[in-house]
Amino acid sequence: DTTVKQNPRYKLARVGKPVNLICSQTMNHDTMYWYQKKPNQAPKLLLFYYDKILNREADTFEKFQSSRPNNSFCSLYIGSAGLEYSAMYLCASSRAGSAETLYFGSGTRLTVL
Amino acid sequence: GDSVIQMQGQVTLSENDFLFINCTYSTTGYPTLFWYVQYSGEGPQLLLQVTTANNKGSSRGFEATYDKGTTSFHLQKTSVQEIDSAVYYCAMRASNMGYKLTFGTGTSLLVDP
Numbered sequence: 001d002t003t004v005k006q007n008p009r010y011k012l013a014r015v016g017k018p019v020n021l022i023c024s025q026t027m028n029h030d031t032m033y034w035y036q037k038k039p040n041q042a043p044k045l046l047l048f049y050y051d052k053i054l055n056r057e058a059d060t061f062e063k064f065q066s067s068r069p070n071n072s073f074c075s076l077y078i079g080s081a082g083l084e085y086s087a088m089y090l091c092a093s094s095r096a097g098s099a100e101t102l103y104f105g106s107g108t109r110l111t112v113l
Numbered sequence: 114g115d116s117v118i119q120m121q122g123q124v125t126l127s128e129n130d131f132l133f134i135n136c137t138y139s140t141t142g143y144p145t146l147f148w149y150v151q152y153s154g155e156g157p158q159l160l161l162q163v164t165t166a167n168n169k170g171s172s173r174g175f176e177a178t179y180d181k182g183t184t185s186f187h188l189q190k191t192s193v194q195e196i197d198s199a200v201y202y203c204a205m206r207a208s209n210m211g212y213k214l215t216f217g218t219g220t221s222l223l224v225d226p
Contacts, residue, residue, distance in 0.1 A: 004156070031212060040122070042216040043157070043202070050212065090156055094212075102149075102214060104156030 006091050006105035013085075013112050019078040021108050023091030029103070030096050032074040034066065037088040037107070049074060050096065081112045115140045117205050119217030127225050132190040134201055134220045139184060142207035146179050146186045147214070151200040160188075160201070195226045 004025045013019045023032065033048040047056040049068045056064065063085075065077040078085055088109050092102040119136045126132060138144060145164045149157040161170035163179050163186065170177045179186030188201060203217040 040218060042117070042218045045213055048212060092156070101159045104158065106154065106156045
């Protein structure tokens with residue numbers, strides 16, 4: 001089974017409210033990632049967990065949080081949503097290694113109103 | 114910093130046409146280059162990867178090579194079919210960037226039957 005599951009598929013949020021997105025994988029991968037995808041832009045890496053260690057990109061460091069309570073599960077948390085957070089959020093997982101394949105979920109489309 | 118440029122945003126072909134999508138990359142490390150494909154309603158999935166310059170990667174009738182001299186890599190298929198309609202992303206992982214996968218903006222391919 002090479003499935004990465006994301007819930008929900010669509011999410012509506014109000015400006016200023018928190019948002020929590022969920023991802024799970026059953027492949028026992030040690031690395032899990034969150035990407036943000038906006039129209040006509042490349043998927044942008046927000047952060048990733050290698051085992052229990054969280055690595056956040058410098059330019060999004062303060063905007064996103066994440067937790068990984070166990071190997072299979074990873075969440076993405078936005079403390080106070082703004083209009084600019086409207087995007088598709090893609091979760092992915094992989095084994096460690098520079099040539100390892102990333103397995104993506106189908107994404108959660110977040111709309112902030 | 115590292116970057117991947119994918120200029121063709123949208124390509125429309127007829128069945129049995131030849132497909133060629135080009136990307137250029139910039140990195141100070143040693144790159145591993147990937148092509149990911151995203152079908153409607155799904156997350157991106159690995160199509161193929163190329164780890165050595167001038168070597169070919171191939172999968173499902175698609176071929177990819179990269180040219181270290183021009184820092185470009187391309188994806189081609191001799192005869193596309195309607196089922197190949199999807200978004201194609203080039204991506205790069207550089208030896209000096211750890212786990213980070215840098216994507217291009219994607220090429221949306223529509224194949225008319």
